[in-house]
Amino acid sequence: MTLDPFTVEVIRHGLSAAAEEMSLVMTRSARSPLLREAGDLSSAITDAGGDLVGQGRDIPIHLGAMAYTVPELLKVVSVSSLNDGDVLIYNLGALGGNHLNDVKVVRPVFVDGDIVAFAISLAHWPDIGGTWPGSYFAKAIDTFQEAMRIPPVLIATAGGVNTPIMQLLKANVRDPEACEGDLLGQIAATKAGERRIVELCRHHGIDVFTAALARLHDLSEIEMREAIRELPDGIYEGEDYLDDGGAGGEPARIHVKITIAGDEATFDLSGSADRASNFCNTTPFIARSAVAYSARIMSGREMQQNAGALRPLTIITRQGSILEPGWTAAVAAGNHETSMRIVDAIFRAMQDAIPERLSAGGTTTASVLFFAEPRADGSWKMLYEVHGGGEGARHDRDGVSATRVHLANTSNTPAEVIEANYKIRVEQQSIRRQSGGAGKYRGGDGVVRSYRILAPSMHLTTCIERMVIPPFGMQGGQPGETCRISLVRNGANVEIDGKSNLVLQRDDLVTIESCGGGGYGAANEVSR
């Protein structure tokens, strides 16, 4: 067998193309606006051992967490029990999970009777049962209140879709018809991935394919080690805070101690707060995902984000903490809020060592507003809307307004689509002027969006961070403005919390003002 560098590159292209094709199939056939408009889905391909080797251009937090989706599965499901054509579905936190809404559909790919790879399609289901429509319950005491928990079960086999399991799932979600369409799309996506992987194996031979995957891991490892070696050895500490969820409802601390030694780095997160009293807990997999993203940014290099890139990194979380709270803790919000705070803490730790590679604090919150309207038949119509905000400024430019940062990259739903599909009128969507922090370079501005309720009643979930602790400035720059949420009912302001579940009335006006990014450098320094 020969393995030249060109074949490795050819196979790398093939894997990326396959993952991108999976996301394309999923987006184009999806039913839920969250998937088709906002694109809250990701695709990946792993090697036979479950280590990630190919991914689409999707959502970094998903891609990071999917590194654990198959390895953790293979600890509880034996490879020998899997057959060609099997497709598994699961969402449990313990199996490389993040939050229950993110449902993984996994297909082992067989060539000549052996598994050569796995294809993973991850999608955020807009609702997966539980206490409140949308499965984000701010006051959840545990994950059982949040949503349906799915252990690895066969959703399809070579014979086709496993109807009893499909029925079980549909019976436990609030928009069963959309759920079925989305899930069939996920299964179709893994099928598309399988087709491409089999083609690659047939063209190059299984041995070459397998060796190339191993080589891809090695190449990323080499690149990451070189990058770490360039960083000055030492210990770097940083922290940031979640608005609440700490003891007595106080802000919850996220702390990191980074040790750079030669070509290896340790990220010790055990100084972070204890298990949170709200749904901002998260899993160690999400902590790892956030570290993997940050390490990639710290490296300042282009590299393939695969398991090899993680090898030089040691990531420590503390049992009983907000980042390792046990498998039954409520975790819905931690997926996109707490994870981002880890990135913030790492950036603050490194800000004096490599400021030119980083940015000031940005809109590190998904700023979710989730609207749910009951239909006559008892099912629900749901809109999960994220809000972009200001990007943190950098050493050489202002932050950009109205964008997503770091681990997130989902979109808004256009006002014209919202109005055509929901009993909501979008009365305003504008840039929130002057909300970015001042500095030599200014932070980007947030957005303002107002929703008028036209239905007799509608359920609302808010999941917004950075309402108390603002995005930080860097090197003397000012912090950005904090997020604000308001509810006007019958001409009067009604108090509304950033993490809440409530019922709206006709004519209510909900307005979100998302946060601005932090500035970079003191404002009296002259920018060029």
Place this chain on the structure above:
Amino acid sequence: MSGLNREWEVGTDIGGTFTDIIAIRRDPAETRIAKVPSRPHAPVDAMLEALEAVGLQKDQVKRFVHGTTRVTNAIVEERLPKVALIATAGFEDVLDIARYRRRDLYRLDIPPKSPSLVPRELCFGLVERLDHEGNVLKPLQDLEIDRLVTWLKQTDVQSVAVALLHAYANPVHERMLAERLKAIVPHVSLSHEVNPEAREYERTSSTVFNAAAMPIAVEYLSELEQRLPIGPGLQVFHSAGAMVPIVAVKRRPLVMAMSGPAAGVSASVSIARQLGTPRMLTFDMGGTTTDVCLIIDGQAEMADGRMLGDRPLRQPMLAVHSIGAGGGSIVRNGPGGLTVGPQSAGSEPGPACYGRGGTAPTITDANAVLGYLNPETRLGDRISLDIEAARCAIAPIAEALKLGLEETALGIVKVANATMARALRRVTVERGIDGRECTLLAFGGGGPMHAAGMADLYGIGSIVVPNASSAFSALGCLTADFSFLQQQTFRVALDGIDLVRLLERIETLIGQASEPLIANGVARAEVDVELVALMRYAAQNDAIAVPFSLPLNPTRLRDDFLARHHELFGYATAESCVVESVRVQARRPSTTIVDRPTTAIRKLQMASRRCTFDGGHNVATAIVDRASMQETVVGPAIIEDAWSTVVVPPGWQAKPDAIGHLFLTKVTP
């Protein structure tokens, strides 16, 4: 008097480096081809020079069709005139907000998205409001229009984009503005005309692009009309793969955004029909990009739009997928592996082997090292090849990899082919078909050189290198149908559909699409109409194209939709479905036939060169003159004409037909 001499039809394609021209006369039959250097600042001069180069006077020209990337280049290079945007009050920041999404996941050094094309001080919020069904919630008052007019007068813009919320559902307010605005600014673009479809950001972006292109297009097209006064025979090629009269383009310059690539695809469509090839993939490899498109049963696939940079341009157009890899793409060998592009050496300095100061290794340099390029070739009398420079450029990579120079060059070509194969995969996947069943149609500078290697990688067994492959887009300008296209959002559920009302609306669309043709002297009876419903499940976003004919049968339409959905995604359900939009294409089929060109023949100096292929290093390789080629040539061989090189590797053979197409097939499995 001159009317008697007007017997030539001329197609030109204005590219970044060269302006290609092809001229055809029927009786006596003659085809002439030439290339002249493009003049970015005086495109009309270059067109007239090209006309001279094929030995024609202006008064010998009956029809002159041109394709140009002038509009696209202006957009991509951001050389656009100032435009004002009129949006619904409360939505003025629509371009700044965009869709939030950032373009690169892991790079903080580049801004996550491009700034708005319209600065904040040129955005005006107009007090008015419609809902999604087109009902007027807040009427547009005369006083408000006065306020707008006063504001507009104190700006010095020449072009205005109007994009009001839900204008696709009811254009009443946009139309009210149009009359008043046209009295004070020369150019007005209305969103319901440019792109009558939902989603405010995408529609606004498209309308602003149109507004920005208008002053450029009008100025340049007026100059052309003045200097080449041949009346309605003067036509422009549009992105949807047909030609349109100039008067229509002046109002909607966006229709020529993908003019050049679309012309190449149209020429391919003619060949697919001529040869009866059911599935064809076009492979147009140029200096910086490679364009591919899928042609099924003689019809090119259509798309609803594309991104220009990270800004959306929504217009029905040929589904040409472009990737940033071409002959000038730079090869990089980093610790993370070997990659090709997207950085390009461009035309200045160009690949190292062009001998104009380039030192970075490119794909063209790898081809030069392999012996594929004729060292005596001079491109456009400006570029002579320096093979030694190519070897020097590739050498550092070979040393780093501890491989031979030829072996390294072969590897680079393989990686380049893998990069381009992704584009082929993309267009076939979107249509849910297996690319290996397709015939590859290779043209452009690099297409015929890379086609066989790419086909091997992809599993394709047959390739066509068309006659006139080097001036192929210019040819497409002549062989395409004369047509116009109209698309509109209907968004009606198929269950319980009001057939009478629907048919009325379709008839109106047919009228709108046919009108420009009839105005240009095409008889109504000559106009063919093709109808496509863009359909989706009620809960889906992306609609898929389902052709239909009149009288409309809803049951049949539904069945066809389910079949297509199954073909694309592998399943179909019983959910209710929606006709999102209807697209009407009115066309008069082309009758132009092209013979083997009588120009562009060049005597070959060399009959053999040493070339390297996968599995054979430094092999004595026959060099065949394409113009005089009659018999089947078995690889390894290089087939050359003045402008292009066809590589026939070992295991492949090439066979010419009477009009000069080359058919490459695999002889060994």
